[in-house]
Amino acid sequence: MDDFERQRGRLFGIAYRMTGTATDAEEIVQDAWLRWQDVDRTTVRDPDAYLAKVVTNLSIRQLTSARARREMYVGQWLPEPVLTGRSEFDALGPLEVVAERESVSFALLLLLERLTPAERAAYVLREAFAYGYREVAELIGTSEANARQLASRAGKKLSAEGPRQQPVDQAGWRKLVERFIAAARLGEIEELEKLLAEGVVSRADSGGKVSAARNVLVGRDRVARYLVGALQRFGVGIEARLTEANGGPALVAVGPEGTIMAICFIGVGPEGVTDVQFVMNPEKLAFAVAQLSQIGGLPDLSW
Structure with a gap:
């Protein structure tokens, strides 16, 4: 297998964690492939490191320009979800350990937006891919001391936002979310309030398109x-299906014709539902739709 194809999944994983956008990650990987076609392979001593460096720097460049564009974004900006847990369409590969799941969790991707591009690169390479500081420095193009400082600063910023996310009890999550959906559908506001934490937060990313x-x-x-x-x-004819996205439980809102209307991430804590994040922008749902098209439509994804 060609060195690039062997590394494609890892390269997509770096770009996605860096940008929080699957479509950007795909474009970055494609750009890296084009560069790989033009390079003199005899001058590349370590293809894996070379490709990781190309993707890392393309991601930093993309993230820098994207932040300027997001100032014009209509409404709330949320990361772009990726369906996981099914080998037929899982672009991120198997998320077999807690650290791998946490590194693509929707909550963490949202927090990573608080970091500078360089801090985010150092954090992602170190925490998600276990690169040493010397390797991180080479990939980013800085000194080892600065790579340590960037990763440390990133970790402190994320820690200041609150404790690390705990593994989700899927059975407990499902039970609470089913009660949550039922109360919302029936219009039982008082019952719904009992399921919500006092400081519950709701965000919806529509991009002004819906x-x-x-x-x-x-x-x-x-x-x-x-x-x-x-x-x-807007809920008439909409079916809520349980699924796995970004390594954790999520809801997919499916329209009458089987189209994905939204992907919803529901955070749960000791007090109940802590946050509800709706991704509704059709452009941000396109990657998930494409994933499902590979297997001929939307299956019953309930776990």
Whole structure:
């Protein structure tokens, strides 16, 4: 197998964790492939390191330009989800250990947006791919001391946002989410509020292309009323299916014709539902739709 094809999954994984966008990651990997075709292979002593460096630097460049564009983004910006857990379409490969799942979790990708591109690169390469500091420095193009500083600074920023995410109890998550959906569908605001944490947060990423709240909603009452109102207005004919995305449990909202209308990530803590993140922008759902097209449509993804 060609060196590039052997590394393709890893290269996509680096680019996706760096940008939080699967479509950008695909473009970066394609760009790296084109560069690989033009390079004199006899001058490349370590193809794996060479390709990782190309993808890392393309990702840094993409992330830098993307942040300027996001200032013009309509409403909330959320990462682009990737369906996982099914070998037929899993672009990230098997997420076999907790660290691998955590490194692509929706919650972590959202937090990584707080980092500078260089900090994010150092953190991703170190934590998700276990590169040593010397290797990180070579991939980013800096000194080993600076690579250590970047990774340390990134870790401190993320720690300041709160404790590391705990592994999800899928059975408990499913039970709570089923009650959550039932209460929202029936318009039982008081019952729904009982399932929400006091400081619950709701975000919806529509990019202005579909109807959704453009501002962050905080608090039991506001979030409960918004969810009930949204379901009453737009929920007719929509089916909620449980699935795995970004290494954890998620909901897929499926329309009457089997189309994906939204992918929803629901965070759960000791007090109940802590956050609800809706990805609704059709452009951000395109990668998941393409994943499913590989197996001929949307299957029953419930675990």
